[in-house]
Amino acid sequence: MTSADANWLNWPNGWWVEHVAETTSTNIDLYDLAQQGAPTHSVIAADFQTAGRGRLDRTWVAARGANLLVSLLFRDLTRPQHHYTQIVGLAAVRACQQLAGVLPELKWPNDLLINGRKLSGLLAAVGPDFVVVGIGINMNWAPDDAISLSELVAGAYLQPADLLRLLLSNIDEFEQLSIDDLHGLYSASLSTIGATVRVDRTDRTVLVGRAASVNRDGRLAVVDDSGVTHLIDTGDIVHLRTT
Numbered sequence: 001m002t003s004a005d006a007n008w009l010n011w012p013n014g015w016w017v018e019h020v021a022e023t024t025s026t027n028i029d030l031y032d033l034a035q036q037g038a039p040t041h042s043v044i045a046a047d048f049q050t051a052g053r054g055r056l057d058r059t060w061v062a063a064r065g066a067n068l069l070v071s072l073l074f075r076d077l078t079r080p081q082h083h084y085t086q087i088v089g090l091a092a093v094r095a096c097q098q099l100a101g102v103l104p105e106l107k108w109p110n111d112l113l114i115n116g117r118k119l120s121g122l123l124a125a126v127g128p129d130f131v132v133v134g135i136g137i138n139m140n141w142a143p144d145d146a147i148s149l150s151e152l153v154a155g156a157y158l159q160p161a162d163l164l165r166l167l168l169s170n171i172d173e174f175e176q177l178s179i180d181d182l183h184g185l186y187s188a189s190l191s192t193i194g195a196t197v198r199v200d201r202t203d204r205t206v207l208v209g210r211a212a213s214v215n216r217d218g219r220l221a222v223v224d225d226s227g228v229t230h231l232i233d234t235g236d237i238v239h240l241r242t243t
């Protein structure tokens, strides 16, 4: 076993991590395993994805071995499904701070940004009695318009397994929070709240307004210039101005 392989051992209690060199998409693999009865807190991490998925049929790309590409399974659901994605997003923000000393901002619904550039994206796949949450975090490589942690930690090569260990520990902590406390923490952590945003809706209409709050059901309340509140559940948000 190489030292690189050895780093993919020893996880926080109750987490089962399978590390593969290459797959199509960790979300697809873990969804299949979940349907076959895999236990809660099963995890698949890959060095490389040939068909990494983004939202709305988009793709997620990464150089081989450079970034964290991982999916996590939650069963025995005791809270609304969207809370699991929020938990992973909050845990990722904190893990990046712990590993690299940089604090990404959290953009609704679950993007991590640094200096306005995308560091990480999350994608949930909801099954009959489970949720798979996938997350990609740019660690040592990023596409041109995006950003990686290593750009901010001069010269350091960051190990994906180290970030995953921190991510899982943080998830354990956030899973202890009550539904109310998690909603409060997530709302307070979103840099979107108070910002002027452009919403590119899936029906191709565009809305500009001020992001006022996030509802308990996860939807973003955006108030337009006429004072009308719109509740957004899907679509892309661009921060135009933050206050």
Ligand code: BT5
Pocket (backbone or CB within 6 Å): 024, 025, 026, 027, 028, 049, 051, 052, 053, 054, 055, 056, 058, 059, 060, 061, 062, 068, 069, 070, 071, 118, 119, 120, 121, 122, 123, 134, 135, 136, 138, 142, 143, 146, 147
């Ligand atoms: C997301 O979609 O941000 C969700 C990404 C989830 C990826 C993880 S990796 C492990 C797991 N297995 C999977 O198959 N997926 C999950 P979305 O908001 O639609 O953003 C996708 C868009 O971001 C693309 O259309 C590109 O423009 C851009 N993009 C692609 N790769 C990127 C990267 N590495 N960094 C920043 N932006 C990227």
